[in-house]
Amino acid sequence: MRLETSLFAQAMQRPDKLALVADGQRLSYAQLAHRVRRLAAGFEAHGIQPGDRVLILLDNGIDAVCCFFALWAVGAIPCPLHPTVKAEKLGQIAASTEPFAIIGLARQREAMQAARQTAGLRCALIVAGGQERPPGTLLDLNELLSDDVHDEAVGGRKESELALVIHTSGSTGTPKGVMLTHANVDFTCRAIVDYLGNSCEDVILSVLPLSFGYGMTQMVTAFMVGATLVLEKSFAYPRVILKTLGEEKVTGLPLVPAMAGMLTGMSDLQPGFLPHLRYVTSAAAALPPAVADRLQSLLPSAKLFIMYGQTECIRATYLDPAERAARPLSVGKPLPGTGADILDEAGNPLPAGAVGELALRGPHVMVGYWQQEALTAGALETTADGPRYRTGDLFRADQDGFLYFIARKDDIIKTRGEKVSPQEVERVLHAHDGVLEAAVEGVDDALFGQVIKAHVVLRTGFALSPRELLRHCADHLEDYMIPKFIEFHEALPRTTSGKIRLSLLNETASAQEQVA
Structure with missing residues (x-):
C-alpha cells in the first residue's frame, strides 16, 4: 500500500479523531488530511510532478508532516535532511538529486541559496514556518495551500515507486542516498505495528527527527492505525x-x-x-x-x-x-x-x-x-x-x-593480537553506577598495534578517578580488553540521529590521563 493512503483512509473512518499535536496546535484526521490535499494541489499547480525529488529541511512539526504526505500524494519523492545540515553537504546532495525544490526555514535561506548555486540548479526555494518571506526566496509554503481541492484520493500511483531518498553518511562521512519504495516502508511499518500492538488508542510521542528513519516510522505507523502523534522538536x-x-x-x-x-x-x-x-x-x-x-x-x-x-x-x-x-x-x-x-x-x-x-x-x-x-x-x-x-x-x-x-566491521579494535568489540567494553563501563555514558575506540600504538581508549561521562554527583574505573574494568574484562586510557568529558558528541561520533571530539578541550 502507498503511504499516503493510510492517512486518507483514517480521515474517512475517524474524521474527528485527534491525529497530530505539534507547534501548539491539535489537528484531527479530517483537518490534517484536508491540509495535505490543499498542499498537494498547490505542489501540482506549481509544477511538481511524479518522480520529482524535493529536499525537506524542516523541524518536527505540522509543515514537515504535511510536506511528506502531500509529496507522496502527487507521486513526488521526499528527500528529508536534518535542518542543521550545512551548505556544503546540502550542495552535494542537491547536485546529486537535482531536486525540483528545497523546503526549509527562513534561517536556512543562506544555506539553501548557496547549495542551489553550488549545484548549478534553478530549483525553487520554499520557506515554511509561517514566517515573512526573506529576499530571494521564490515561494512561501503557506502560499501553496490551494483552495481548489478534491477530496477523492489520487489514483494510479504504485507502491513500487520510490517513497524516500534518505541520506546517511554512515562511517565514511560521504552522503549516500538510500532509496526506499512505498512497498519497502509499508512492509516495515506494518511489521512494527504488529509487534508493538499499535492501535487507534495509542498516543505516540516522538522527538526523533523526521529526517531519520526511526523518526519517520513513528509518523507512518501512527497514521496507519489511527493513533495520535505528538511531535516535539528535540x-x-x-x-x-x-x-x-x-x-x-x-x-x-x-x-x-x-x-x-x-x-x-x-x-x-x-x-x-x-x-x-x-x-x-x-x-x-x-x-x-x-x-x-x-x-x-x-x-x-x-x-x-x-x-x-x-x-x-x-x-x-x-x-x-x-x-x-x-x-x-x-x-x-x-x-x-x-x-x-x-x-x-x-x-x-x-x-x-x-x-x-x-x-x-x-x-x-x-x-x-x-x-x-x-x-x-x-x-x-x-x-x-x-x-x-x-x-x-x-x-x-x-x-x-x-x-x-x-x-561495525570497521570498529573492531585489534590489540595484542586479539580482536575486541568496543560494545563489550562499553557494557562493562555502563554497569558502573557512576557512569552515565561511555564510548570506546582503538588508538594506534607502536607496540600493540592498537590500544583501547575509553571516553566517559559521569553521572551528576559522582566523583570517580580513572584508576577506580580501571579496577572496575579489571574485575569484569580480560587483560587485553582493559582500557589503556580513560578520558572524562562533560558530554559526548552525537550525530543528529543520536549516535555517538568520537571523531567529532575536540581533544584539546578534554583532559586525558593515562591509567596504565
Whole structure:
C-alpha cells in the first residue's frame, strides 16, 4: 500500500479523531488530511510532478508532516535532511538529486541559496514556518495551500515507486542516498505495528527527527492505525518532554540510548511516574543492559522493545520484551517475512555461535543508493530468495536464532593480537553506577598495534578517578580488553540521529590521563 493512503483512509473512518499535536496546535484526521490535499494541489499547480525529488529541511512539526504526505500524494519523492545540515553537504546532495525544490526555514535561506548555486540548479526555494518571506526566496509554503481541492484520493500511483531518498553518511562521512519504495516502508511499518500492538488508542510521542528513519516510522505507523502523534522538536529540555508525556497520557515512547541515559540519570523521578506508558522502544545504537535495567525499573509497567535496523531497511530485528531477561545482549530475531544470514568473508553462511557479517533479506531491503551504482553493487547481492543486503555489521546468532550485535566491521579494535568489540567494553563501563555514558575506540600504538581508549561521562554527583574505573574494568574484562586510557568529558558528541561520533571530539578541550 502507498503511504499516503493510510492517512486518507483514517480521515474517512475517524474524521474527528485527534491525529497530530505539534507547534501548539491539535489537528484531527479530517483537518490534517484536508491540509495535505490543499498542499498537494498547490505542489501540482506549481509544477511538481511524479518522480520529482524535493529536499525537506524542516523541524518536527505540522509543515514537515504535511510536506511528506502531500509529496507522496502527487507521486513526488521526499528527500528529508536534518535542518542543521550545512551548505556544503546540502550542495552535494542537491547536485546529486537535482531536486525540483528545497523546503526549509527562513534561517536556512543562506544555506539553501548557496547549495542551489553550488549545484548549478534553478530549483525553487520554499520557506515554511509561517514566517515573512526573506529576499530571494521564490515561494512561501503557506502560499501553496490551494483552495481548489478534491477530496477523492489520487489514483494510479504504485507502491513500487520510490517513497524516500534518505541520506546517511554512515562511517565514511560521504552522503549516500538510500532509496526506499512505498512497498519497502509499508512492509516495515506494518511489521512494527504488529509487534508493538499499535492501535487507534495509542498516543505516540516522538522527538526523533523526521529526517531519520526511526523518526519517520513513528509518523507512518501512527497514521496507519489511527493513533495520535505528538511531535516535539528535540529532547534538549527533558523536563518539558516529561510534562508533555503526562499531560497527553502518552502510551508509546521511542528512545535512543542517549535519551534513556538522561532519563535514568534524573534522581528525582519515581518508578511508575508515567502510568499510561504502554511501551518504550530503543534503536539507533546499542542500549547497554545496565541502562535498560534502570529504565525498566523506572517504567515498570511499560514493555521495553530493543530493536536493530539501518537506514537501508529501516528496521531489521526486534527483541520480544519477554525474552530480555534471558537474553539481555540480544537484538532479537528478524521481522516476520524476512531473513538474516551470518556470513564469512567469502559470503558463506556460518553456524550458530560464529561471528560474521549480518546480511538481510526481505521486502524491507532498499532498492539501492541514489546514483551510486558501485556502492549499490557492493551492498546488494542477488540470491535465490531475492536481493540480500550486506550490512557491514558483525553479528552472531545463538541456537534459537536470536541475533547479537558485535560491532561495525570497521570498529573492531585489534590489540595484542586479539580482536575486541568496543560494545563489550562499553557494557562493562555502563554497569558502573557512576557512569552515565561511555564510548570506546582503538588508538594506534607502536607496540600493540592498537590500544583501547575509553571516553566517559559521569553521572551528576559522582566523583570517580580513572584508576577506580580501571579496577572496575579489571574485575569484569580480560587483560587485553582493559582500557589503556580513560578520558572524562562533560558530554559526548552525537550525530543528529543520536549516535555517538568520537571523531567529532575536540581533544584539546578534554583532559586525558593515562591509567596504565
